[in-house]
Amino acid sequence: MYKELYDIPGFKNWRVIKKVNEGWSSDLKFYIEDYEGNKLLLRVNDISNYDNKIKEFKFIKKCNILKFSMSQALEIGICNNNSNVYMMLTWVEGFPLNNVISNFNKNEQYKLGLQAGKILNKIHSLELSPSDNLISYSKKDQILDNLIKYENSINRVKGDQFAINFVKNNIEKINSLHTVCKHGDYHVGNLVLTPLNTIGVIDFNRCGYGDRYEEFQRVQSFNVEASIPFSIGQIHGYFDGNPPIDFWNILAVYVAYNSLGSIIWAEKFGQNDIDGMKKRCLNTFDDYNNFKEIVPKWYQLNSEKYL
Numbered sequence: 001m002y003k004e005l006y007d008i009p010g011f012k013n014w015r016v017i018k019k020v021n022e023g024w025s026s027d028l029k030f031y032i033e034d035y036e037g038n039k040l041l042l043r044v045n046d047i048s049n050y051d052n053k054i055k056e057f058k059f060i061k062k063c064n065i066l067k068f069s070m071s072q073a074l075e076i077g078i079c080n081n082n083s084n085v086y087m088m089l090t091w092v093e094g095f096p097l098n099n100v101i102s103n104f105n106k107n108e109q110y111k112l113g114l115q116a117g118k119i120l121n122k123i124h125s126l127e128l129s130p131s132d133n134l135i136s137y138s139k140k141d142q143i144l145d146n147l148i149k150y151e152n153s154i155n156r157v158k159g160d161q162f163a164i165n166f167v168k169n170n171i172e173k174i175n176s177l178h179t180v181c182k183h184g185d186y187h188v189g190n191l192v193l194t195p196l197n198t199i200g201v202i203d204f205n206r207c208g209y210g211d212r213y214e215e216f217q218r219v220q221s222f223n224v225e226a227s228i229p230f231s232i233g234q235i236h237g238y239f240d241g242n243p244p245i246d247f248w249n250i251l252a253v254y255v256a257y258n259s260l261g262s263i264i265w266a267e268k269f270g271q272n273d274i275d276g277m278k279k280r281c282l283n284t285f286d287d288y289n290n291f292k293e294i295v296p297k298w299y300q301l302n303s304e305k306y307l
Contacts, residue, residue, distance in 0.1 A: 002030075004044065004080035008088075010034065022096065023189070024269065025205050031091060039091035041071060043205075047078065050085045057087055059207040062126055062181065068119045069094075069192070069200035092200040094192040098226050101188060106229045110306045113233020115199040116191060121238045124180040124212045139175045139210065143167065143257050150260045155267065155274055157281050159290075163256045166291040170253045177250075180212045187218035188226045213247055217254040220284055220296065221262060228298045232306055235299070241307065252294040259284040 002017055016033035020041075023029070026049075032040040045053060053076065060073040071089035079086045101109055147164060150156065183190075184206030192200035216235070223231040235243055259281040266273040287296040 004028075004084055005030070005042070005086075006079075007081070008042075008077070008079045008086055009075075023203060025203065027205060032088075039093070040074070041089045041091045041202075043087045043089070044079070044084050045086075047083055047085055050078070053085045053087055056205055056207055059181070060089070060204050063123060063204070066119075066122045066126070068122065069194050069198060071202055071204070092192050092194070092202050094194040094200055096189065097191040097193050097199070098188040098222070100193050101227050101230060107306075109227045110229040110233040110236075112193070112197075112199060113227070113230035113235075114237035115233075116186075116230070117234040117237025117239070119199060119201060120183070120186055120215065120234070123183055124215070126181040128179065128181065128209065139214075140171050143171065143174070143261075146261045146264060147257070150264050153264055153267075155263050155278070157260075157263070157278050159285070160260060160281075162290045163260055163285065167253055167257045167260075170249075173250050173253050174214070175211050177211050177213065179209050182208050182210050182212070182215050184208050184215075185218065186215055187222040188230065189222055211250070213250045214254050216247075216251050217258045220255045220287065221258060221280055224287070224296075224298055225280070225283070228302055229306065232299060232303050236303075236306065242303065248294045252288065252291065255284060255288065255296075256291055 005011055005017070013034045013036075014032050015035050016031070018031040020029035020031055025043075026045060028044040030042040030044070032042050034040070043053075057073050057076045060071060063070060064072050069092055071092055073087070073089055075088040077086055078084070097112070101112065104112065147167060151164065183201065183204060185203060186201075190201070190203040192202055194200045216238075219231050219234060223234065239247070262277040263274060263281060266277040284296075285291075287298055288294070289297070293300075
């Protein structure tokens with residue numbers, strides 16, 4: 001068992017190896033405890049992803065200077081007779097936030113959102129260096145290419161043309177901000193509630209560099225269905241209050257695209273995930289009034305309660 005791990009330094013000192021199945025990452029993930037009592041997260045991927053994993057490891061290292069609970073980058077290397085790349089991180093103690101946030105009242109959910117927004121702002125405030133792998137492709141071209149894939153898909157949702165048109169007519173609004181460090185998948189499924197009731201951040205495997213407002217599209221995709229107060233809190237925490245109007249103008253384009261593009265992304269995971277993304281897509285259409293509005297109704301109707 002776990003023969004692909006045998007040649008990782010320290011393997012003989014591990015007393016617990018437990019596979020972690022949550023998430024959509026292509027990584028094999030393992031919870032590790034060693035005989036010294038250290039709790040670790042081991043991520044293993046195919047050697048063909050070595051360069052990307054090196055970039056991810058360096059990104060996590062960069063974030064490790066920040067003062068919040070997150071995985072600390074310990075070690076990266078090659079294992080399984082040069083077939084795999086592995087990354088060793090510290091384990092973030094706690095519970096997946098999406099599983100426990102409903103245990104809190106609305107004001108407490110909002111305060112957790114404030115924490116999450118402030119943390120995201122810290123990540124985006126990290127200084128970029130000349131060695132960072134900045135965007136080398138046009139985000140606009142990527143979005144338009146993926147829209148074509150969606151339009152040719154058998155999994156289109158009914159009444160989607162207004163969203164397609166909205167993206168195409170407003171595509172020039174994106175990538176209008178300076179480039180920042182991005183977590184890349186910042187939502188309640190990748191946040192942890194620690195034993196101190198603080199927010200911890202995990203799963204940096206989609207990290208990179210780009211437009212800060214793009215990071216908020218996951219609020220609509222995943223956070224709103226878990227907690228509207230948390231979603232509002234994340235925005236207020238990031239901006240220290242209501243966001244500027246350009247935030248909503250730009251975010252609406254990303255949200256419209258993501259509501260459609262996520263369906264195509266889900267196709268490789270099976271029908272259950274496709275159906276889940278279709279449901280989220282239709283909820284998004286409703287929240288944005290078929291993109292006749294740029295501020296979603298869940299924010300319009302509830303934000304003033306928490307300011």
